[in-house]
Each structure stands twice: as C-alpha cells, then as structure tokens.
Amino acid sequence: MKQRIITGVIGGALFVSFVIIGGWLFSLFITIVASIAMIELLKMKKIRPISLMGIISLLSMWLLLVPTVWYDQVIPFSFTKVEVFIFVILALLMFTVLTKNTFTFDEVGFVIVSSVYVGFGFHYLIVTREIPDVGMMLVFFVLLIIWTTDSSAYFVGRSLGKHKLWPDISPKKTIEGSIGGIIGAVLIGSTFHLIYPLFSSFYLALVVIIVASVLGQLGDLVESALKRHYAVKDSGNVLPGHGGILDRFDSLIYVMPILHLLQLI
Numbered sequence: 493m494k495q496r497i498i499t500g501v502i503g504g505a506l507f508v509s510f511v512i513i514g515g516w517l518f519s520l521f522i523t524i525v526a527s528i529a530m531i532e533l534l535k536m537k538k539i540r541p542i543s544l545m546g547i548i549s550l551l552s553m554w555l556l557l558v559p560t561v562w563y564d565q566v567i568p569f570s571f572t573k574v575e576v577f578i579f580v581i582l583a584l585l586m587f588t589v590l591t592k593n594t595f596t597f598d599e600v601g602f603v604i605v606s607s608v609y610v611g612f613g614f615h616y617l618i619v620t621r622e623i624p625d626v627g628m629m630l631v632f633f634v635l636l637i638i639w640t641t642d643s644s645a646y647f648v649g650r651s652l653g654k655h656k657l658w659p660d661i662s663p664k665k666t667i668e669g670s671i672g673g674i675i676g677a678v679l680i681g682s683t684f685h686l687i688y689p690l691f692s693s694f695y696l697a698l699v700v701i702i703v704a705s706v707l708g709q710l711g712d713l714v715e716s717a718l719k720r721h722y723a724v725k726d727s728g729n730v731l732p733g734h735g736g737i738l739d740r741f742d743s744l745i746y747v748m749p750i751l752h753l754l755q756l757i
Contacts, residue, residue, distance in 0.1 A: 499731050503731060503740070510522075511621065511628060511631050511632065512628060514621055514622075514627070514628060518618070518621055519558075519559055519562070519618050522557075522614050522617060522618050523554070523557060523558070523614075525614065525737055525741070526553065526557050526610055526611070526613075526614040527550065527553075527554075528728070528730055528736075528737045529610050529614070529727075529736070529737040529738050529741065530549060530550055530553045530606065530607075530610045530611075531546075531550075531728075532727040532728040532736045532737060532738050533549075533606045533609075533718075533727075533738070534546050534549060534606075535728070536718070536719070536722040536724055536727065537602055537722065545595065545599060545603065548580075548603060549602075549603045549606060549607060551580075552577065552580055552603055552604070552607035552611070553610050553611040554611070555573055555576060555580070555607070555611065556573060556577060556607055556608065556611030556612050556615055557610070557611040557612075557614050557615045557618075558615075559615075559618055559622070560573070577607075581600070584600045584603060584604070585597075585600060587600075588600060609745070610745065612749050613741075613744070613745025613746065613748060613749060614745055615749075616745075616748035616749045616751075616752050617631070617744065617745065617748050619752065620634070620748060620751075620752070620757060623757070626690055629688060629690055630690060630757055633681070633684060633690055633700075634704055634744070634747060634748065634751070634757075635744065636680060636681065636684060637677045637681050637700075637701055637704040637705055637708065638704065638705075638708040638743045638744060638747065640673075640677045640680040640681070640705075641673040641674065641676065641677045641704075641708050641709060641743075642673065642708075642712075642743070643673075643676070644672050644673045644675065644677065645665070645669040645670055645672055645673030645676075645709065646669065647672070648668055648669050648671075648672025648673070648676075649664070649665065649666045649668060649669025649670075650669075652666075652668045652669075652672070653666030653667075653668045653669045654666065654668060655668065657669070657670050658713060661713055661716050661717045661720060662712075662716045665709075665713075670709055673705060673709060674702065674705045674706065677701055677702075677704070677705035678698070678701055678702065678705070681697065681698075681700075681701035681704075681705075682694070682697070682698070682701070685697040685701075696756075699756065700751065700757065703747075703750070703751065703754070703756060704747050704751065707743075707746060707747050707750055708743035708744075708746070708747050709743070710746065711743040711744075711745070711746025711747060712742050712743050714742065714746060715727065715738055715739070715742035718738075726739055727739050
C-alpha cells in the first residue's frame with residue numbers, strides 16, 4: 493500500500509505538471525507514455541517491441557498519435573494521417589501474402605486495433621490540451637470525473653455492492669458501485685462547473701459528466717477484458733503498485749476520443 497501511495501503521488505504530480513506546462517513538452521511526454529502503453533500491448537501479445545511487427549505497430553501508433561502540426565512538418569506529401577494509415581493497412585494485408593501467412597490476418601488486426609486504441613486515445617488527450625484558453629481545465633475536468641467515478645464506485649461497491657456488474661470480465665465490480673460512481677461524478681463535476689464553468693450551460697456540462705463517467709467505466713472494462721483475454725494481471729509493471737500505463741490511462745484514452753467524436757468538447 494505504501495508503495496502504491498508513493499507511486500500515485502509522484503506519478504500524479506508529474507502528469508499534472510506536464511498538463512499545466514502544455515505545449516510541445518506535454519505532447520512529447522504523452523508520446524513517451526503512449527509508446528510505453530503500446531509496448532505493454534505488444535508484450536501481452538508476446539511480440540518483441542524490437543521486431544518487424546513490433547516496429548510496424550509502434551510506427552502505426554505514432555502516425556495516429558502525433559499532433560497534426562508535427563505530422564505536416566515531417567511528411568512532405570499531401571496525404572492526411574488517415575490516408576497514410578489506410579495505405580499502411582493495405583500494405584500489411586499485402587504482407588500476409590508475401591510472407592505466405594507467416595504474418596497472419598489476425599496479427600494485422602492486432603496492429604490496426606492496437607494502433608487506433610492507443611494512438612487515437614492519446615492523440616485526443618493532446619488535442620484537448622491544445623484547445624485555446626480552456627484546454628488545461630478541460631483535461632483536469634475529465635480527469636476529475638474519471639477519478640471521482642473510480643473512487644466513488646470503489647467505496648460504494650465495498651459498502652453496498654451486492655449485484656455483480658460484469659463478473660466474467662471484472663468480478664469485483666458491482667452495479668451499485670457503478671451507479672455510485674456516476675452519482676459521485678455528477679456531484680463533483682457539477683460543483684466544478686459552478687466554480688469554473690467550461691460549458692455554455694449546466695445541462696451540457698451534465699451530459700459531458702454522465703457520458704465521461706459511464707464511458708470511463710466501460711473503458712476500464714475494455715482493458716480488463718483485454719487482460720483477461722491475454723491472461724495477465726496487469727498491463728505492465730512500470731508503475732510499482734499500480735501496474736502499467738494502460739492500467740492507469742484505460743478510461744481516459746477511451747473517453748477522450750468519444751467526447752470529441754460526439755462534439756461535446
């Protein structure tokens with residue numbers, strides 16, 4: 493427990509510091525964090541990061557991750573990031589033929605889904621921080637919703653939880669805890685909005701809070717399902733007492749793209 497607290501305080505302080513700093517330093521920090529997360533996924537699949545498939549996976553993830561300004565400065569062609577990614581997918585499919593299925597269709601799927609999951613997830617975190625005037629506070633707002641949901645769900649689940657939420661994936665989570673997490677997020681998020689309004693109305697803020705809280709829990713379940721599929725307890729051990737990067741960022745990188753796709757932020 494002591495190690496968990498120390499890691500949480502140091503890691504939290506480091507992350508918050510970079511959110512406050514913003515700019516290219518924040519983008520670089522997130523690029524490093526995302527790279528570690530991708531390596532954790534590769535190791536779950538028992539793929540060496542320094543291998544052909546590992547390098548292709550990292551390059552694909554970086555393509556989707558990097559800010560558009562960085563991409564425009566590095567790539568001399570007029571293709572968008574999505575167009576280049578489609579070329580990568582087609583090349584990977586061709587590679588299955590050239591290797592006579594040594595590199596399989598399933599492995600192509602792993603590269604694509606992992607790149608989108610990690611790359612776009614962290615990309616939209618960077619995009620949110622770059623929103624003029626309110627980017628920093630938006631990141632903190634979403635973080636607060638996710639952290640409050642997790643804490644409220646834990647304490648309510650321990651004290652009142654009786655009905656399992658999804659026992660095949662996460663045996664300890666309960667329906668009561670999940671509802672408690674949403675209620676806690678609404679209370680804390682509403683208070684935040686009253687003190688520092690980020691949205692045009694309270695109703696819009698409420699929608700963002702509920703969506704972030706519900707999908708944050710779903711993002712946690714997605715990663716739990718992933719770990720169960722690959723029969724691992726934690727995604728990694730880079731954070732003593734907490735597991736890996738994916739264990740700590742699973743909700744955030746699931747929520748951020750959806751909030752942007754729904755045009756809520």
